[in-house]
Amino acid sequence: GIQVEQSPPDLILQEGANSTLRCNFSDSVNNLQWFHQNPWGQLINLFYIPSGTKQNGRLSATTVATERYSLLYISSSQTTDSGVYFCAVRPSGSARQLTFGSGTQLTVLP
């Protein structure tokens, strides 16, 4: 099956800092989503971005499908950004739903 690798596995920042999270995938995809899992376990969708660039407030994401990676940018980080960020993909031509990576644990310190 498709492999999804996220880096870094852990990231600790001071409030106000910027960060970039990376997701590499091993096959072509037709669906890619970024999620944030807060400390209480709730998964919130951030972006549906199989290709191109999107922005939502302090967050933005870019997927370069031909090179099989996606980046999530967090600017001016806040303590509420803490949690685990997951990338999830579906291979092109597959009926199966999203395969998740192992996540990036982000801790933002006040």
Add this chain to the structure above:
Amino acid sequence: EAGVAQSPRYKIIEKRQSVAFWCNPISGHATLYWYQQILGQGPKLLIQFQNNGVVDDSQLPKDRFSAERLKGVDSTLKIQPAKLEDSAVYLCASSYDRERLMYFGPGTRLTVT
């Protein structure tokens, strides 16, 4: 709009007992998913429904896990008998169709002792 509802939120059972989880998706969402998330890992798909039909259950341990979605709305996931390694959070999600954003419920945390 109301989100995905799940119950119970927490459950503790002994091994070899049975347990059932319930999910009510967002109204109008045809696609429903059950994921298992073991501590420190990403969610793993167990089963995917399109309306009340199964699209993918290739990772569902069918000797002990079963799921149904009657009338294409609510769904239940059952484990019988439970094993220690079933301790995890069971997440239900829904989407309008499989091309769209997925919305997750709060999950059910299962502890098998």
